[in-house]
Amino acid sequence: MDKSSAQEGLDNLQRATVFAKGVVMGVSDSVPGVSGGTIALIAGIYERLIRAISAFDLMALQLLFRRELAQAWRHIDGAFLLPLALGMGCGLLLSANTVLYALEYAPIFVGSFFIGLVLATMLLLRGEFTFRHSPFLLLGAGLVAVLGWLQPSTEPVSSLGLFVAGAVAISAMLLPGLSGAFILILLGAYETMLTALVTVDIGRIAIFSAGCLVGLMVFSRLLRGLLSRFHSEAYSVIGGLLLGSLASIWPWRVPVSLAGADGDDPMMRLALPSEYAASLGVEAHTWIALGFVGAGLAVVLGLNRLFTSINAASASSSAQQK
Numbered sequence: 001m002d003k004s005s006a007q008e009g010l011d012n013l014q015r016a017t018v019f020a021k022g023v024v025m026g027v028s029d030s031v032p033g034v035s036g037g038t039i040a041l042i043a044g045i046y047e048r049l050i051r052a053i054s055a056f057d058l059m060a061l062q063l064l065f066r067r068e069l070a071q072a073w074r075h076i077d078g079a080f081l082l083p084l085a086l087g088m089g090c091g092l093l094l095s096a097n098t099v100l101y102a103l104e105y106a107p108i109f110v111g112s113f114f115i116g117l118v119l120a121t122m123l124l125l126r127g128e129f130t131f132r133h134s135p136f137l138l139l140g141a142g143l144v145a146v147l148g149w150l151q152p153s154t155e156p157v158s159s160l161g162l163f164v165a166g167a168v169a170i171s172a173m174l175l176p177g178l179s180g181a182f183i184l185i186l187l188g189a190y191e192t193m194l195t196a197l198v199t200v201d202i203g204r205i206a207i208f209s210a211g212c213l214v215g216l217m218v219f220s221r222l223l224r225g226l227l228s229r230f231h232s233e234a235y236s237v238i239g240g241l242l243l244g245s246l247a248s249i250w251p252w253r254v255p256v257s258l259a260g261a262d263g264d265d266p267m268m269r270l271a272l273p274s275e276y277a278a279s280l281g282v283e284a285h286t287w288i289a290l291g292f293v294g295a296g297l298a299v300v301l302g303l304n305r306l307f308t309s310i311n312a313a314s315a316s317s318s319a320q321q322k
Contacts, residue, residue, distance in 0.1 A: 026091020116296020
C-alpha cells in the first residue's frame with residue numbers, strides 16, 4: 001500500500017478492522033515477551049503504523065498552527081491511528097480481566113499459543129529475506145539473547161534515567177519480538193512507573209511520557225528510513241527478533257538453584273516438557289500445549305487471509321468509486 005492510498009479515509013468496515021487489530025495489539029502488550037509490533041506485523045499494518053507515527057513532524061505542527069486541521073489529520077493518517085488507538089485501549093482493559101488471569105493460572109497454554117503466533121509470523125515473513133540475509137537474522141536473534149542474559153538494574157532511577165527508560169521502552173515496543181515491559185524491568189524502571197501510576201505521581205509520569213514521545217518520534221523515523229532503504233535487511237533483523245523472542249515466551253522452565261535465604265526467587269532456565277515434569281513433579285500438558293501452538297498458527301494464518309481479503313475488497317471498492 002503506498003502512502004497516498006494509506007492516508008485516504010476509511011469506510012466503516014475498514015474502521016472496524018483497524019479497531020479489531022488495535023484490540024489484539026493492546027492485549028498482546030500485556031503479555032511478557034510479546035509486543036504490539038508483532039501483532040501489527042501479523043495484521044499487515046506495521047509499515048503503515050511506522051509511517052503514521054513518523055508523520056508527527058514540523059509539517060504537522062505548521063498545519064495545526066495554520067488551523068488547517070483537515071490537512072493535518074490526513075498528514076498524520078488520523079483516520080487510521082484513531083480507531084487503532086481506541087482498539088489498543090480496549091485491548092489493554094480487556095487484558096486486565098482475561099489474559100493476565102490466564103497467564104497466572106494457565107501459563108503453559110498461553111505461552112504455547114503465542115509460540116504459535118510467532119512461528120506463523122516467521123512463515124509469513126519467509127519471502128522478505130533470503131539466505132544471504134542470514135547475518136541480519138542472527139543479529140536480531142542475538143540482540144534478544146543478550147537482553148535475556150542481562151540482569152535488571154537495582155539502582156534508584158533518576159529523572160534522567162526515567163526519561164531514557166521511556167524513550168528506550170517505547171522504541172522496543174515498535175519492534176516485533178521485543179517487549180517494552182521487559183526493557184523497563186532491565187532498566188530498573190518497571191516498579192517505579194507502576195508505583196507512579198498507582199499513586200498518580202504527575203511529575204514522574206510526565207518525565208516518562210516525555211521520554212516516550214521523544215523515543216517515538218526519533219525511532220519511528222529511523223525505522224521508516226531503514227524499511228525504505230534496506231527493506232530485506234530490516235525485515236531479516238525483525239525476523240531474528242521474533243526468533244529470539246521464542247525464548248522469552250517458552251513456558252517450560254526449571255529452577256537453576258533454590259531460592260536464597262533472603263527470599264529471592266530462584267533463577268530459571270528453559271527446559272523440555274519432560275524435564276519440566278520430572279523436576280517439578282507436575283504435569284507438562286505437552287499434547288494440549290501442542291494444540292495451542294497449532295491454534296496460534298491457525299489464528300495468524302486465518303487472520304492474514306481474512307485481512308488480505310478485506311484489504312483487496314476495500315481497494316476494489318475504492319477503485320470503482322473513483
